[in-house]
Amino acid sequence: MAAESTLETTEPKAEGGLEQTRDGRYYRPNVDILELAEELLLLADMPGVKPGEIDIRFEDGELTIHGRAAARQKPETNYLLMEYGVGDFYRTFRVSEQIDASKIHAEYSDGVLRLHLPKVEAVKPRKIEVKVN
């Protein structure tokens, strides 16, 4: 059986807690979540989002990522084929692993967010050396 998920996706909150986007619609980015020895690494696909337009919040074990993407074409554009909509990306996760919130950092390039969530010292695997007398 697969390992217990460290990061669980929580359902988007009702209107109250959620910032309203332009047209009230937002998209759930595809993510990879990797566990490494020192950190959890979250990769999120957010094509069309500009580097300065991403908000990341971590509060009470809840991680929220929100990338704002403005429409690129006029609303009256008459699409011959439309396979995706353009709008904000939003997703929340519940993080059960102990994370050192002060050390969370992120990079963004080519439409992909790389979010590093370093584990607190206590949960990092530690190698204890046995001294030889």
Add this chain to the structure above:
Amino acid sequence: MVRYHIGAVPQLGRFRNEMDRLLSDFLGRSAGLAEIDETSRGFPAVNIWQQENEVFVEAEVPGLKSEDVEISVVGNALSLKGRRPDVPPEKATFHRRERGVGEFNRVLRLPVEVDSEKVQAKLTDGVLLVTLPKAEAAKPRRIKVAAQ
């Protein structure tokens, strides 16, 4: 050998209005934008629209750099080919894996003939925009009605 994962589960993880999809499928078909290679359906997702003199194809290709995408035009077929880089899993455990990896090759039939010499493409923040000027013969022409 299918290396690309998203193709099998189209649009996995991406919220979408099913009605939009049905509608665009219908519109796509009616506009003659049939998929040429059915096996690659799904990636990259594209939006296609046109103006008087150009056809525009926009595709979402997060994680790709310009050297990772190969664009070619033959007649009225546009092919988007490339490879999504894999995450180097140096002793990593995946808790979630929704992002596709591997090769893709999607061939789209355009609604009109285009001038393949003048096709331009740019890639910004994971969004590819291909501008395809219409061939002279395909441009709308104003016919003057001769006054009697």
